[in-house]
Amino acid sequence: MDKLEAGAPREGRLGRERRSLVLSAAASTSPGDLPVDDHDRPVEPVTGYGRLDAARPSLLRRWRDPLIVVLALGVLWELALATSLLSQEYFPRVGELAGALADLLGSQTFWTSVLYTLAGWGLGLLISVPVGVFAGIAIGSHWLTYRAFRPVVEFFRPIPSIAYLPLAVVALGSGMRLTIFLVALATSWHILIQTIYGVRSVEAVTMDTATVFRFPYRYRLFTVILPSALPSIMTGVRLASTIAIVLTITAGLVVGSPGIGSLVIRAQLAGQTTGMYALIFVAGLLGWGLDILVRRVQHSVLVWHPSTRKGTP
Amino acid sequence: MRRRQRWLGTVAEIGTPAALVVVVAIWSTGTASFFFPPLPSILESVWTLWLAGPYRGDVEASALRGLAGFGVATVLGISLGIALATLPRIARAVHPVLEFLRAMPPPVLVPFALTLFGIANSGKIFIIVATAIWPILLNTTDGVRSVDPLVLDTSQVYRLNGWRRIWSVLLPAASPQILTGMRTATSITIIVTIVSELVGSFDGIGYQLLRAQRTYGMVEMWSGVIILGLAGYLISVIFMVIDHKMLSWFHGARGSR
Numbered sequence: 357m358d359k360l361e362a363g364a365p366r367e368g369r370l371g372r373e374r375r376s377l378v379l380s381a382a383a384s385t386s387p388g389d390l391p392v393d394d395h396d397r398p399v400e401p402v403t404g405y406g407r408l409d410a411a412r413p414s415l416l417r418r419w420r421d422p423l424i425v426v427l428a429l430g431v432l433w434e435l436a437l438a439t440s441l442l443s444q445e446y447f448p449r450v451g452e453l454a455g456a457l458a459d460l461l462g463s464q465t466f467w468t469s470v471l472y473t474l475a476g477w478g479l480g481l482l483i484s485v486p487v488g489v490f491a492g493i494a495i496g497s498h499w500l501t502y503r504a505f506r507p508v509v510e511f512f513r514p515i516p517s518i519a520y521l522p523l524a525v526v527a528l529g530s531g532m533r534l535t536i537f538l539v540a541l542a543t544s545w546h547i548l549i550q551t552i553y554g555v556r557s558v559e560a561v562t563m564d565t566a567t568v569f570r571f572p573y574r575y576r577l578f579t580v581i582l583p584s585a586l587p588s589i590m591t592g593v594r595l596a597s598t599i600a601i602v603l604t605i606t607a608g609l610v611v612g613s614p615g616i617g618s619l620v621i622r623a624q625l626a627g628q629t630t631g632m633y634a635l636i637f638v639a640g641l642l643g644w645g646l647d648i649l650v651r652r653v654q655h656s657v658l659v660w661h662p663s664t665r666k667g668t669p
Numbered sequence: 670m671r672r673r674q675r676w677l678g679t680v681a682e683i684g685t686p687a688a689l690v691v692v693v694a695i696w697s698t699g700t701a702s703f704f705f706p707p708l709p710s711i712l713e714s715v716w717t718l719w720l721a722g723p724y725r726g727d728v729e730a731s732a733l734r735g736l737a738g739f740g741v742a743t744v745l746g747i748s749l750g751i752a753l754a755t756l757p758r759i760a761r762a763v764h765p766v767l768e769f770l771r772a773m774p775p776p777v778l779v780p781f782a783l784t785l786f787g788i789a790n791s792g793k794i795f796i797i798v799a800t801a802i803w804p805i806l807l808n809t810t811d812g813v814r815s816v817d818p819l820v821l822d823t824s825q826v827y828r829l830n831g832w833r834r835i836w837s838v839l840l841p842a843a844s845p846q847i848l849t850g851m852r853t854a855t856s857i858t859i860i861v862t863i864v865s866e867l868v869g870s871f872d873g874i875g876y877q878l879l880r881a882q883r884t885y886g887m888v889e890m891w892s893g894v895i896i897l898g899l900a901g902y903l904i905s906v907i908f909m910v911i912d913h914k915m916l917s918w919f920h921g922a923r924g925s926r
Contacts, residue, residue, distance in 0.1 A: 421762030422791045429766070446785055446791025496776075499674075504681035508689065516859045519894040522882035526890070527704055602860065606776040610879075617777065621868065624780035632780060640773035647772045 419628040456634035465617070466638075473615040473642065476604035480539025481596060488544040488596075489589060492551020493581065502556065509549060515602055517542030521610060530611040540604050543596035550592025554585025587661055590654045597650045601643050616642065664665065705890045714892045715899075724877050728896065731873040734790060735862045738797025742854055746802040747847060750809025751835060760810060771807060775800035775857050776864040788869040797861050801854040808850025812843030843921050848911065855904050859897070 430450050436442040437449060448456070460466045495505045520541060528534045558581055566576045608617020616639050623632040694708040709788055718724050753760040788790025816839060824838045840847075865877025874893060881889035 417703055421758070422765040425762045450788070500677065500681055503678040504685040507682055507686045511686065511898075511902075514905050515894060515898035516856065516863065516901055518860050518863045519878075519897040522878045523889050523894065525882055525886075526885060602774045602776060605774045606860070606864055609776055609779060610864065620777055620780050624784055629784055632784065636773070636777050636781060639777040640769055641776050644769050644772035 370497065370512075413545065416623075446629060448633055452630050453637070454631055456630045457637065459631075460634055460638065469614065469616050469619050470638075470642070471612075472532065472535075473601075473604050473608075473617075476535035476539055476607070476613075476615055477597070477600045477646065479536045480543060480600050480604070481593075483536070483540040484544035484546055484596060485593060486539070487578060488547025488592065489551050491544075492548045492589075493555055493577070493585075496552040496555030496585075497581070502552070509545075509552070513549060514546060517545075517599060518606065521607065525611050530607075530613050534611070535604050535607045535613045538607055539600045542602050542603055546595045547589065547592040550588045550595070551585060554588030555581055557588065558584040587658055590657055594647075594650050594654060597646055601646055605639060672901050703885075704887060706891060710893065711801070711888055711891045714888050715895050718889065718892060719896045724874075725871050727874055727877050731862055731866065731875070732900075734793050734865075734873070735797065738794045738862070739801055739854060739858045741794070742798045742801040742858075743805055743851060745798065746805030746850070746854070747840075749802075750806045750847075751813055751839060753806070754810045754813035754839075757814075759816050766801065767807060771803035773800075775861050779861065779865050779868050782865065783869050788871065793862065793865045793870075796856055796865055800861050801857045804853035805847065805850040808846045808853075809843060812846030813839050815846075816842040845916055848908070848916070852908055855908075856901075859900065859904075863897070 433442075433447075434450055437444055437447060439573055495501050495509075517538070520538060524534055524538055524541075528537055553606060562580055562584065563576075564582045571579065604613075604615055605617035605620075607613040608615040608619070609621045610617075612618040612621070620635045620639065623629075625637055690708070690892075698707040698709065699706045702857040715724075716722075719728055754764070768847075782792040782796040784852060786795065820838060820842060824834055829838060862873070863878070866873035867879050870876045874896060878890060878893045881893065
């Protein structure tokens with residue numbers, strides 16, 4: 357919201373009207389009523405057990421059961437290894453895995469790889485978010501541009517991002533440039549689509565009201581259109597973040613671009629099974645951490661939005 | 670005015686893509702750029718190479734692996750999802766673990782399957798199941814948990830138990846969300862299928878793409894992109910049809926509210 361406020365004009369005579377406008381615009385994009393094409397709108401992934409989490413018990417109580425589960429899984433794992441249900445040739449003991457993790461934490465290459473992975477993710481998104489939002493506003497703002505570009509967007513949307521990988525390798529080699537290009541290309545698409553939906557779903561009454569108040573376009577963009585489209589855009593950003601990490605790692609796996617992915621495949625090829633498991637575990641943690649981070653950002657950008665406020669008591 | 674608008678819209682809708690295709694076709698035929706082969710020959714090789722030519726077997730192999738993995742993931746995901754939904758305490762306890770598995774970037778598990786299964790089909794199918802199952806499972810659980818309590822009470826009054834309760838109450842009520850999960854799972858399926866073929870395989874779309882990349886076969890690569898695009902398009906059409914046929918009651922109910 358801070359950013360929005362910064363972009364919005366200072367409180368003037370219209371201050372109060374403006375705020376209520378924002379709120380009514382926001383109310384119109386609650387998940388319940390989506391734009392016309394909502395059946396192929398990427399629906400936000402499930403994040404939790406909503407209502408159950410609503411009354412927050414203490415930290416210990418919340419984590420007791422999951423901890424027991426993790427411990428039980430560890431014990432089961434060891435048992436399976438001890439009884440040769442799982443072959444020790446392919447699966448490490450829990451202790452070995454912990455040792456391999458510790459080795460990783462002490463190694464320089466590991467940390468640079470983590471950094472590269474994060475850089476591929478971040479720089480890719482840094483390009484795609486502004487590009488997608490800007491293009492989305494441009495296309496979604498007018499019915500004619502919307503109808504002209506809709507078929508084009510619909511054509512490119514189902515192409516799996518992975519399809520571009522071989523082409524991009526030929527053009528860009530296998531360095532960081534490849535990762536960033538792939539991430540930017542694949543994710544800007546999702547942000548573009550979500551922005552278009554968001555901009556299209558601004559309620560007509562709200563827009564008409566803005567017209568009646570003779571808001572100039574720039575004013576309208578920051579006080580009406582963007583706030584209304586923001587929930588949809590943020591859904592796009594979350595999708596994009598997931599895709600970004602997947603692509604960064606895939607580029608590493610397939611052509612050895614710097615990052616966790618290339619470490620995993622190297623460990624696999626070298627037969628360092630335990631090291632490979634440790635790296636896979638780290639990749640999971642990375643994906644998890646980034647998901648939580650983006651969810652936090654989404655929440656804090658949308659605190660004012662009814663769909664976010666509804667859950668909090 | 671309105672009629673003129675509609676007319677203009679239709680012209681724009683057909684005109685823009687058509688104009689783009691023509692421009693790209695002319696430009697790519699004229700240019701000597703190695704990277705952008707002529708569009709007509711790309712489109713031609715979609716048919717002569719992939720759909721009716723030497724790579725047809727690869728398309729079939731990929732499709733079969735994808736379908737098998739996705740099918741198993743769907744069945745397992747829905748059953749486990751329902752089971753978890755009926756056991757809220759366990760669901761909460763395993764939730765962090767599931768979230769972790771779901772957040773794991775799917776391709777990173779491909780080397781794991783390579784170690785375990787080598788480059789056999791079973792490994793590829795296993796890894797598709799292991800990555801595509803999470804969105805289905807989590808969405809099913811969530812869908813079942815958010816079934817209208819009134820519906821549950823009614824089904825209890827009618828003493829619908831066991832299978833009948835699952836089959837005729839829980840599953841239909843959760844189906845919109847299950848479909849959402851399945852749709853997410855399809856894109857994971859495509860990615861993992863292709864990556865597993867890129868990393869270690871002797872057939873499949875991914876394998877042919879890799880070979881084309883190594884031999885700088887630009888036409889093969891571009892037509893491969895189109896093949897994958899067609900696959901994605903086909904999937905989204907299938908889901909649209911399912912959505913219209915199966916969930917018309919849902920959209921109706923939502924619209925009338």
